[in-house]
Amino acid sequence: MGKRNFVGIAAVLAGIIAGCTPASDSSPPTGGPATGGQTRVEAPTAPKMAALDPEQVRKGQVVFAENCVACHQEGGKGKPGVAPSLTDKEFLTFASDRFLYDTIRDGRTDTQMPPWGESLKEDQINAVIAYLRSHAQQPSRAGEVEGDRTAMGDPRLGKRWFTQICAGCHGPNGEGYAGEGSGTAIGKPGFLNKASDGFIRAIVKNGRSNTPMHGFQGPAAVASLTDQEIDDIISYLRVIE
Ligand code: HEC
Ligand code: HEC
Known part of the structure; x- marks a missing residue:
């Protein structure tokens, strides 16, 4: 119980942090106009796209071309088995x-995605994020998913659904490309330590356009999972070894 409360608080905190930018000093890619007060007040039903600094986007494009394009492909569109898309609309949202x-x-770790913290400066990482964000087709919903509830599923059932539905692409233990899959290493700490339950839930429900990852909820889904079944899978991923 105490643990659950703590997790709940952590999720709320994560939501608050997600609303901030990693480095507020260098023209953040979201969170308001960096270039001056031209924000228009819009109806709450029509959330506006975050303002991007064109200079920073250009800089990020250079960082991308020099360091990322070899794996993530032209425009960040990705290539299953090589590196995932960074620009599909669901991912960016x-x-x-x-x-x-x-x-x-x-x-x-345990994948081909190298760490860039040593070779790129903070502002270069922020610039490349701004470049990725320049492909966004719809406003961010990161705050909403980060504040979403913690999964409370049954990991034993989750393992069953995972093995039946997900393992064919993500590998038998979620090891990703290393398991000959087209999907990423969602069973590894490199992903799990950074992905919130809300983020995983949103991707599983909605899928990722123009990639083999289809949504698993609704009439168009290949296999439609209930909210509970999706929580079962997330709970399994949290204990996967
Ligand atoms: C047909 C293959 C396929 C199936 C089946 C599949 N996925 Fe995926 N999944 C992918 C691919 C491919 C990506 C990455 C998209 C890309 O390559 O650009 C992905 C991405 C994801 C991501 C985002 C991971 C990240 O690195 O950000 C999550 C979470 C995910 N899948 C969960 C699941 C779950 C849970 C299931 C089972 C219910 C599932 N997937 C079934 C292919 C699949
Ligand atoms: C040597 C190939 C390689 C290079 C170079 C590379 N990446 Fe990756 N990247 C990958 C792979 C492979 C993954 C997926 C790993 C996995 O299975 O989880 C990935 C995952 C990612 C993700 C998570 C995507 C998701 O779907 O959750 C981001 C963000 C990312 N890379 C950004 C970058 C950026 C920015 C650069 C350049 C600074 C870069 N990468 C350079 C191979 C690469």
Whole structure:
């Protein structure tokens, strides 16, 4: 019980942190106009796209071309089995700046994604995030997913769903490409230590356009999972070895 409360608080804190940018000193890619007060007040039903500094986007494009394009491909569109898409609309909508920043800084151990914290400066990482964000087609929902509830599923059932539905692409233990999969290493700490339950839930429900990752909820889904089944899978991922 105490643990659950703590996790709940952590999730709320994560939501608050996600609303901030990793480095507020160098024209953050989201969180208001860096270039002056031209923000228009919009109806709450039509959230506006975050303002991006074109100079920073250009700088980020150079960082991307020099360091990332070989794996993540032209425009960050990705290539299953090589490196994932960084520009599909769901990814950009649900991934927080914190998730992007920390993933780029630390890379993902046990995968081909190298850590960039040594070779790129903080402002170069922020610039490359701004470049990725320049592909966004819809406003960020990162704050919403980061504040979403902690999964409370049954890991034993989750293992069953995972093995039946996910393992074919993500590898038998979520080891990703190393398990001959087209999907990323969602069973490894490099992903799990940075991804919130809300983020995982949102991707599983909605999928990622123009990649083999289809959504698993709704009439168009290949296999439609209930909220509980998705929570079962997340709970399994949290204990996967
Ligand atoms: C047909 C293959 C396929 C299946 C089946 C599949 N995935 Fe994926 N999944 C992918 C690919 C491919 C990506 C990365 C998208 C890309 O390559 O750009 C991905 C990405 C993800 C991500 C985001 C990971 C990250 O690195 O940010 C999550 C979470 C995820 N999948 C969960 C699941 C779960 C849970 C299931 C089972 C319910 C599942 N996937 C089934 C192919 C698949
Ligand atoms: C040597 C190939 C390689 C290079 C170079 C590389 N990446 Fe990656 N990247 C990967 C792979 C492979 C993954 C997925 C790892 C996994 O299975 O979880 C990944 C994952 C990511 C993710 C998480 C994406 C997701 O779907 O959750 C981000 C963000 C990312 N890379 C950004 C970058 C940036 C920015 C650069 C350049 C500074 C870069 N990468 C350079 C191979 C690479």
